[in-house]
Amino acid sequence: MDTIILKNIRLYAYHGCLDEEARIGSDYSVNLEIETNFDKSRKTDELEDTVDYVHLNKIVREEMTIRSKLLEHVADRILKRLFDEIKEVSRAEISVSKLNPPIEGDVESVTIRIAESR
Template identity: 40%
Template sequence: MTSKIFLENLKIYGYHGVLPEENIIGTYFILNVEIHADLWKAVGTDDLNDTINYAEVNDIIHEEMKIPSKLMEHVVGRISKKIKLAFPQITFIKVRMTKTNPPMRGEMSGVSVEIEKSY
């Protein structure tokens, strides 16, 4: 059985980007995470130890977002690896990160990077 956990539209201020001003000024990033794992045991036990603790996943995301990086790919990769390390029962993870105010011409709601991996 596969179950899914979603963290949706998590808004965090961060300092990621290639341009020097992005590391000084910062901007908001929106993160979405999808995790697959067999969580059927938790259905019967009602025990947090039998599932993925999404509060811990949230903490991992916040900690990794504190570390400035040039590339969103780097941040998303770190987040994905740390979550998998904390919860080895994960069989699939997808992390999407959106920079809400990229320093580019034109009006847009953001630029996103999404990485997914099956285990």
């Protein structure tokens, strides 16, 4: 299998269980790794013969705008859309990080990671 990685997609969103998170929002970082097959695109050099990473980024950005209480929920929505919209994706792994989360102490980020295969 071949891999496409989108690393450190930076976004501002409004996820979280606290009311203040819905009002104020927070910075997030998303990493996405998908497995697909590059056999055809390696020969043809045509975009339609591969997975377009612009489409991958669009899915992440659109789903991150929809408020969720839990990072697990938003990550699951992103994975579902990837598999629904891009049949060439055989496996995907996503990590969503909330930067400077509102928890006691000096914590740089909180991250969840989910992986799924077809």
